Amino acid sequence: MNWFEQIDGYCERTDFTYWSEPLNALTNLAFIIAALILWRRSAGIPMARVLSAILFIIGVGSFLFHTHATIWASVADVAPIGVFILTYLFVVNRDIVPMGGWMAAFATALFIPYAAALVPVLNRIPFVAISNFYWTVPILLILYAIFLRRKPQIARGFLIGAALLAVSIIIRSLDEILCDVIPIGTHFIWHILNGIMLGWMIHVYIRHMLATARTGR
Template structure:
């Protein structure tokens, strides 16, 4: 382990590989979610029209688990990027697909919307000291899309799934934010709960995306 290891979580008490056991092991939730999504797709009589996009999301869910696992064990600079890159790609990809499939806007506007979400995600940490502010656009986006779908002609189940994901993600973000402030009370921190809940969120979001085909998009 490098001497200049990254120490930003409550559970880590040193540079050792297993210095964050709960934070590391909880990433198995993403691997399980990816496996369940594969089983779901295999059982579907009709696969999504854009099959490559769905498989891409599953691959990113898997890579999020791997990258985060590396970061919470190795805790170095390259492992941090292995954690950040798959998450960023999922946000970009899902934002585009959500705007295209759920909201039904054009490809160009969907690309612009996805780019705007990423730009806002990158800018927020510089504008506020609130830990976890990076993910506020994702929370707002889930509720915005979910509420839009509730008043549109999309199936109610799709809207409810997106809104449920938003609620779970908001709770998850709360645990991520409280990891430091509650460290004196909870020595293991709360970051591992962020992993478990996010694995559920990504499962729901990706499964919901598979249930909305391109034929349902309103051009």
């Protein structure tokens, strides 16, 4: 594999100069700003700090991809997203469901076969196939919201997160479809909405942990 092979996957990019995707690059500030805000709010909640740090890295990785546009930068973009998903699932399983540590880790690992089974199904649906993997996340959030319906604040928080992410995925999927109509593309909106959505999900976790600390259960 040539790690320095360049990738042109977005409307905004017209060549392989560093700043060919200025909006796609600079809107990664949404992740970084959300991470800094949530870092300050997560004092005393170690895993919220971990999630905030990963969110910061997501912003950096995505910036690298939308400037360098290479395979190595694509990995730097995608890998932190996967780490965030698995880390968030773990803290939900451990602290919100709740489960014991080993059981939470096992339940988190089930995301891999879940996604592997669902992606081929999503591939068969026109338009949805464009962002097939990403759709596994709002679907899972809805399933968790149903499972946690006896915790209405958590369930509502997950449903809001699922709705935000669904809108964001739709906008991401429209990027190249609307190139002729919107030359700058729509991918930069995906960054902004995802920064809000991931920050919201960390907020939902922080709120639960603070409430748990107050009530002692």
